[in-house]
Amino acid sequence: MGHYHRDTERVCIRTRKIYDWVTRQIDVPLKSFSGDDLETIFPSDTCPGDGTICDFLAAQNMDPQNFAIRCFLTDAAGNPIDPVVDQDALICQEIMQPNGRQPVNVTLPSGETVTLQKVKALVKGHVVVQIVSPTGTVICQSAPIPFATAQTFILCAPEGTQLNCHISFFECDTSLVCTDNFTQLDVSITLCLEVQVEADVKIEVEACFCQPREELAEATLCPTTKFPPQCPDVFPAM
Structure with a gap:
């Protein structure tokens, strides 16, 4: 078992505080x-042939029911990412925002009115679409397709705080329509955005x-780490 000082004392630490989440x-x-x-997003080096993606699949005798189409998140170069x-x-x-975060009065379920701030977040990234044969071979791949969304949140975000946002879930679905008179690729993206308002506090x-x-195996010559003595009478003070 480790050895601990059982007597506690007041100490001051710096940490990252979450104001809202x-x-x-x-x-x-x-x-x-x-x-x-459609021709632009399927370049000839990753999808050989002339014409549209539907023309390419027809030249390969690929019936729409005989191939899979998938979509996934990538970086700007087209490399898959998590x-x-x-x-x-x-x-x-x-x-x-030009005038900073704007205050917004919000009525809580309790009936109390509080002042929060309007915060806007931008999310941008890329996806790639692949056409896959029944055997699992990628027969055609798109160039990285950019996407973006801007969202507005009402948060506790006083001056001096920073926004920390990230994606906790990502899903991309795509559909390719090939008919005699109509050719279209649709890409649908759903994501979960986590937004935190943070600041360093003491x-x-x-x-x-x-x-x-x-150590349990054998004795060691390494000295035990010693912390500098505190000055509790001066800091932290009441």
Whole structure:
């Protein structure tokens, strides 16, 4: 077992305080591609042939029922990413307003009125669409397709706080329509956006210092870490 100082004392620490925290499901406006736009997002180096993606599939004798179409999140270069792990590959940031965050009076369920702030967030990223054969081979891949959404939140966000937002869930669905008179690709994106308002604060807590435990295998020559003595009569003060 480790050795601990059982006597506690008041200490001052710096930490990241969360002032507010909400999660919102967002359905990004449907992105549809047809005509020249459809040819642009399926470049010839990843989808060989002339004409549209439907022309390419017809040349491969690929019936729409015999291939799968999938969509996934990527970085700007088209590399697949995990939105939970690879947050740097996405843009999720506050949209700064000309006059700062505007105050908004909100009535709580209790009937109390409080003043919160209007905060705007921008989310931008890319997706890639792949056409996959019945055997699992990728036969056609789109260029990275950009998407974006702007959201407005009413939060406790006083001056001096920062917005921290990230995507906790991402889903992309796509549909390709190929008829004699109509060719269109539809991309539908749903995501969960977590937004936190944060600031660095200094707080006083009742705490005790802990020390590393002793090695069990054999004795060690490493000295035990010692913390500098506190000055409780001066700081933290009442």
